[in-house]
Each structure stands twice: as C-alpha cells, then as structure tokens.
Amino acid sequence: DADVTQTPRNRITKTGKRIMLECSQTKGHDRMYWYRQDPGLGLRLIYYSFDVKDINKGEISDGYSVSRQAQAKFSLSLESAIPNQTALYFCATSDLHSRSTDTQYFGPGTRLTVL
C-alpha cells in the first residue's frame, strides 16, 4: 500500500542547488515528520508539523526548511545543498486521534546525493 508517498525516490544534485523533497499521504493523519538517516547515525528528526499551521524544528534543522501546504502534504527544502546533506530522507505520519497517537508510518524514502 502507498499511503505515504515521497518524490523523487532518488536525486543526484550539485553543491549549491536548491532541492525540494515532497511527501504526500492519504492516511488522513494530522501529524507529519521529516527524518534523515545516515549510516551509523540512525534516524534523526529534521522538522515536524502537527497541523497545517504548525511547524517545529527537530534535532538537525539547520540547512533545511519545510512547508505544510495542506494536511496531506509536507515538503522539505534544501536551499543550498551541500555534500554532507547526502543521506536517505524519510517522511512519516502519525494520527492524533488514534489509540496509538505516537505510532509513525513511514514513506519509502528519498535517496539524495549532493556532489
């Protein structure tokens, strides 16, 4: 099932370029998250949003910005990409109104390479 989708799935870009990663969900969840995963470092939270008007910084927000255009969409931007932003990026959602509000559901990931 593709309840949480991410585009693009793979992207190679050059230092200094602006990049946008898109996340869409059909689960009807109000909460959305962006993570990056690096070998040996695990998943680290970049930004999260609890509804359309809510944006919160995570552990590693420097160099990134986000936009929550609608409940179903949460975009991550790298204004000027640098090589140490090369990573696997995951979007996730969770549902405030479910019995398990903290359970997160992940998209398939975007592999970003910055040369």
Next chain:
Amino acid sequence: RKEVEQDPGPFNVPEGATVAFNCTYSNSASQSFFWYRQDCRKEPKLLMSVYSSGNEDGRFTAQLNRASQYISLLIRDSKLSDSATYLCVVKGNTPLVFGKGTRLSVIA
C-alpha cells in the same frame, strides 16, 4: 549518555535460534516505547509497541523495565525472513527518538 542506546550487532544466528536485543533509554519521563523493523534500504515499519506489563506477538516478546530504563525484544524460532535491523524507539518530551538499530542476520 545518548538518549536511546542499542548494541549495533550484527547478531548472526542460525535458523530456529532464540535471540534477544536490549535497549536503554536516558529520559526517565519517557512515555511510549516501540520496536520497529527496517529492511535494507527500506522504510522502518512498526513491529510492536512495548507495554509495562510486557507483551507478546507470535514469536516476538517485548518487555519494559522502567526502573532500569531498559527495553528488550526476544525473537523465538528465528526465520530467515527475520533478518533486518531492529530499531528501539522511545517517546519522551519530543516526537519519537530512534536508536541506531541492531542488525540481525539469520543464517540457514
């Protein structure tokens, strides 16, 4: 002390073996606990939540010890398909904090 710590492994076990993973967390106010499974180059998926009383789902048993700030996952009768990285996940004052994961390889 890191917020969530796991032994990275790898754990290499034969089919049918029982294997246990441990995880410690530093925030005593943590409220929710989970084990996620991640296959290579795939997204993490919820394996099971961890409750104070301990809980079991088929071959998988999770336990929580709040006093020691310790979570465990036991896998019985390991299958080849259990090969994956297992992530210990804790919720404290912020959204979920993920451990770096423990890698399991089940060998025929």
